[in-house]
Amino acid sequence: MREPYDDRSGRARTVTRRRALGIGGALGLVAAGGLSASAALARRTPFTGAELRSAVPLPPAFQVPLPLPSVLAPVSTSGGVDRYEITQREATVEILPGVRTPLWTYEGSFPGPTIESRRGRPVTVTHRNDLPVPTVVHLHGGRTPAGSDGYPTDLVLPEGWPDAVHVTRTGPGGPGHVMHDPRAVVTRLSRDYTFPLDQRPTLLWYHDHRMDFTAPAVWRGLAGLHVVRDDAEDSLGLPAGRRELPLMIVDRAFAADGGLDYPALDPTSRERPGVREPYLAGVLGDVILVNGAPWPVHEIDAARYRLRVLNASNARHYELEAITDDGHRLDLVQIGADQGLLAAPVVHRFLPIAPAERYDVVVDFSGVPVGGRVRVVNRLGSGRTRDVMAFRVAREATDDSRIPRVLSTDLPTWRRSDAVRVRDLSFRTGRMHGGHGWLIGGLPFDPARSDVTTGLGDVEVWRLIADVHHPVHLHLVGFRVLSRRDRPPLPHDAGLKDTVSLRPGESVEIITRFDGYRGRYLFHCHNAEHEDMGMMANLEIV
Numbered sequence: 357m358r359e360p361y362d363d364r365s366g367r368a369r370t371v372t373r374r375r376a377l378g379i380g381g382a383l384g385l386v387a388a389g390g391l392s393a394s395a396a397l398a399r400r401t402p403f404t405g406a407e408l409r410s411a412v413p414l415p416p417a418f419q420v421p422l423p424l425p426s427v428l429a430p431v432s433t434s435g436g437v438d439r440y441e442i443t444q445r446e447a448t449v450e451i452l453p454g455v456r457t458p459l460w461t462y463e464g465s466f467p468g469p470t471i472e473s474r475r476g477r478p479v480t481v482t483h484r485n486d487l488p489v490p491t492v493v494h495l496h497g498g499r500t501p502a503g504s505d506g507y508p509t510d511l512v513l514p515e516g517w518p519d520a521v522h523v524t525r526t527g528p529g530g531p532g533h534v535m536h537d538p539r540a541v542v543t544r545l546s547r548d549y550t551f552p553l554d555q556r557p558t559l560l561w562y563h564d565h566r567m568d569f570t571a572p573a574v575w576r577g578l579a580g581l582h583v584v585r586d587d588a589e590d591s592l593g594l595p596a597g598r599r600e601l602p603l604m605i606v607d608r609a610f611a612a613d614g615g616l617d618y619p620a621l622d623p624t625s626r627e628r629p630g631v632r633e634p635y636l637a638g639v640l641g642d643v644i645l646v647n648g649a650p651w652p653v654h655e656i657d658a659a660r661y662r663l664r665v666l667n668a669s670n671a672r673h674y675e676l677e678a679i680t681d682d683g684h685r686l687d688l689v690q691i692g693a694d695q696g697l698l699a700a701p702v703v704h705r706f707l708p709i710a711p712a713e714r715y716d717v718v719v720d721f722s723g724v725p726v727g728g729r730v731r732v733v734n735r736l737g738s739g740r741t742r743d744v745m746a747f748r749v750a751r752e753a754t755d756d757s758r759i760p761r762v763l764s765t766d767l768p769t770w771r772r773s774d775a776v777r778v779r780d781l782s783f784r785t786g787r788m789h790g791g792h793g794w795l796i797g798g799l800p801f802d803p804a805r806s807d808v809t810t811g812l813g814d815v816e817v818w819r820l821i822a823d824v825h826h827p828v829h830l831h832l833v834g835f836r837v838l839s840r841r842d843r844p845p846l847p848h849d850a851g852l853k854d855t856v857s858l859r860p861g862e863s864v865e866i867i868t869r870f871d872g873y874r875g876r877y878l879f880h881c882h883n884a885e886h887e888d889m890g891m892m893a894n895l896e897i898v
């Protein structure tokens with residue numbers, strides 16, 4: 357069977373779009389016929405989740421200018437540390453023209469402000485919580501000491517919230533279930549997060565990671581970018597300045613009152629986690645936002661651009677391509693992955709991107725005539741969700757940028773023989789606290805349980821297996837993809853990753869070395885609804 361994500365397949369657009377793979381259906385099939393039957397069904401769907409329909413009129417595509425998130429100024433740069441302050445607060449912003457949308461934000465905007473940093477220069481961010489619920493900040497892709505990594509029970513409580521020494525989990529549809537996490541480090545009102553940033557330069561992102569409530573918090577706007585740079589990357593001659601564009605892609609849906617729609621069981625995100633039955637496999641919106649604007653357009657020079665793409669959607673997958681209005685497809689030249697530069701460029705015609713993945717891509721617009729338009733489309737979308745954004749070539753321009761044949765020489769080269777152990781980890785649906793859940797190794801997340809314990813410096817191979825789409829993310833470390841379905845990795849698996857997209861029924865092997873810091877970390881599915889409904893596990897480095 358052809359795969360919707362297969363670069364070599366020209367048939368993706370002929371894949372029948374099923375409205376949703378309901379988890380109830382998947383559960384029934386798992387019970388009746390095991391993983392293979394479920395996977396066979398799921399493989400025909402380009403996504404895992406169900407789509408909300410907006411109740412307000414939606415604007416035409418390619419009218420709103422692409423916003424560029426503001427870069428946050430440090431409050432201090434003394435002592436070799438850059439210090440920042442971010443207030444998490446409610447704000448009302450205009451996302452759809454003429455529509456006012458209340459959000460939860462970092463500093464009043466969505467995306468939040470971007471932090472620009474240099475490799476090896478520590479950054480401390482003081483987050484103040486002025487929201488009505490507890491929060492947790494995680495720097496996705498950061499090589500961060502455990503105390504600042506945003507463990508899901510290390511809550512920052514807002515004013516007036518009762519002292520929460522335990523996490524209450526009632527479970528979607530199930531009886532009460534109380535979890536106690538004696539190791540949680542809870543603060544009130546604010547918390548300092550320190551990031552050493554002793555890591556390869558790349559695009560990171562920060563977002564909420566509160567236990568059981570990450571999905572609604574990110575959906576409401578708690579996400580921002582964090583760039584790490586170094587001199588070696590700066591010297592490569594890649595497109596830079598205004599020819600380097602961060603593109604945070606998300607999908608959202610809008611309710612009749614202009615607010616974001618989300619099928620939460622508890623719309624206040626205070627007590628009861630989870631989403632309504634049709635959305636248990638993931639929440640999809642019918643509006644595509646790039647940097648917080650619906651289907652935006654950006655005026656460009658006829659030149660090369662470096663596009664730093666992040667899929668910050670809760671559950672939606674994209675397979676991006678860039679097409680001119682006369683149907684000519686532009687190459688997507690991948691120069692970097694989640695964890696920085698590749699060894700050498702990889703040319704794609706389409707680029708699949710799962711939730712939380714990043715791709716660093718150069719696109720050459722020099723062949724597009726002035727006045728011409730290039731649309732970025734999602735081959736997995738349909739109707740309005742097929743469009744993502746557009747570029748309009750406004751002027752001729754000189755271009756002295758280049759794409760070196762060698763981009764980096766410092767990628768880890770772990771071999772299977774380096775591994776001191778091999779682990780098998782399944783990512784599947786199942787029962788949790790009397791309701792539906794998403795499980796790793798058959799178990800829902802429990803902060804008090806020991807799942808994976810490894811030694812600092814150990815190299816391990818993990819064999820991951822999925823029922824439906826699960827983008828699997830490890831905190832602290834980057835990894836390399838060794839195989840997919842016992843075959844060599846796909847072209848977009850190149851480089852150093854921190855999130856790998858498991859497709860329905862697929863097994864993927866990854867290899868990594870657990871170095872950096874000791875402590876309690878996590879690995880989890882980055883479908884945010886799955887993550888909230890159990891699909892996380894502890895990673896203890898000793």
Ligand SMILES: [Cu+2]
Nearest residue numbers: 826881883886
């Ligand atoms: Cu998942």
